[in-house]
Amino acid sequence: QVQLVESGGGSVQAGGSLTLSCVVSASNDCCLGWVRLAPGKEIEGVAAIDSDGHTNYRDSVKGRFTISKDNAKNILYLQMSSLKPEDTAMYYCAADPFYADYECLGLARTDFAYWGQGTQVTVS
Secondary structure, three states: OEEEEEEOOEEEEEOOOOOEEEEEEOOHHHHHEEEEOOOOOOEEEEEEOOOOOEHHHHHHHHEEEEEEEOOOEEEEEEEEEEOHHOOOEEEEEEEEOOOHHHHHHOOOOOOEEEEEEEEEEEEE
């Protein structure tokens, strides 16, 4: 069982920055990712980091978002800058110990085994 608790969402103006944090109860051998769900849209993988620290991002956030993890503190981060109104969504951190690395970094799979409660990001 992996537990995830997020924090850091909020409302910002376009061009602003936010950092999301997620405390993960067990993270070293898991695929960790950030997934978002906007009203009227399908859920989408935003960024992922595998157990070796390799990362990947969906094209729309490349150069603006950075995923990282602090293994000592078991915290996953998503640093978001140059935020756009289309980034508005509920953001979830998620984990899955069984994803292969290519599945983790491919961002196509969003059926993670474990999810946080979500944190709202609103960009106006």
